[in-house]
Amino acid sequence: MRTPVTLDLVVNNLRLRGRDAPVSLGIAEGRIAAIESEIVCDAPVMDACGRLGLPGFVDTHVHLDKACLLGRCGHAHGDLKAAIAAVSELKRGFTEEDVYARGASCLERAIGHGTTRMRTHVEVDPRAGLRSFRALKQLKRDYAWALDLQLCVFPQEGLTNDPGCEDLLVEALDDGADLLGGCPYTDTDPVAQIDRLFALAARYDVDLDLHLDFDIEASGGHLDEICRRTEATKRGGRVAIGHVTKLSAMTREAFESAAVRLASAGVAVTALPATDLYLMGRARFADRPRGVTAVHELAGRGVACSVATNNVENPFTPFGDLSLMRMANLYANVAQVGPDGFSTCLDLVTDGAARLMRLDDYGLRVGAAGDLVVMDAESEEAAFSSIAQPVWGLKRGRRSFDRPAAVLLRP
């Protein structure tokens, strides 16, 4: 088909999720301008060779400021409390240059694994000051050619018990932070922290993304409190909670009623399998619990959900390649999801994650941003089961990375 608009680039022979035949995708001024069975025009052409295209992976929850710390602190930190304490000590010594270098190393790995959007949490408190925040602000500018980064400032070690912390958060919100996070379970008064966070979110009209209920006791927790306040302040669709590992310990009945509550309040949920698996259930030797919330089940009940990276090479998680295809596959293994659920699990790192972050211009459709990642597989099932690598990608229509396939050297 001859398209009326002037295209800057055409990608031929590209497979899309939910379509049998390959398509041609046309880019104009950084956006997707056409998706047709065939596009004939004078624009430069790239051949996707019948491979699957995705609009890039969306990592909704990463701690860039405290990534890549293993060499500095060892990793004999048994549990969550010890991991928080270890990083608390280290972050007094963080400089902007140091945070920038570690964050850049993560972003470059993420870009090479096909991530085009990311939300990073950044600790702002009297120990870190605004140094980490400033470094990540610079990273956001410097890597915008390949990845859109949202900065979520939050008090890791409590808010109401940490004098000066709220003033610093306010300063960061005044200085361009995109949204506000929280961690009620480390606060001496969790409900008071939730109060302050909702008040600040209203004052700055920003979304909230809180760490919530990081243990495997089914009872207690603040899920209800969060849903209630989300409804009371009319912030449905703008509140996310991460971990929420209590949901993994609930009976089916309690889980079902929590799912209804979350869906009707418009509260989104993120599972962080690497950290949850590494830190949960350590007191047990036999039948150790998984401690990973079944977000694919919540997604099936209308809750906006994602699976994300969280920590990379630090006391919370001594692993990490920033590959969301690998992370979603790990999740599916742990959650015992078979081929029937691969598409749902892929959504947890693509469309579902984009919904959680309210990314209106995301997707392989006309009018969306020209973000495209071509995977080394012909279908979503094959990509998911084999943890396919991306081959190359575009950000806003510009080639942003290449990842050549391995070449076998036969005798």
Ligand SMILES: [Zn+2]
């Ligand atoms: Zn986190």
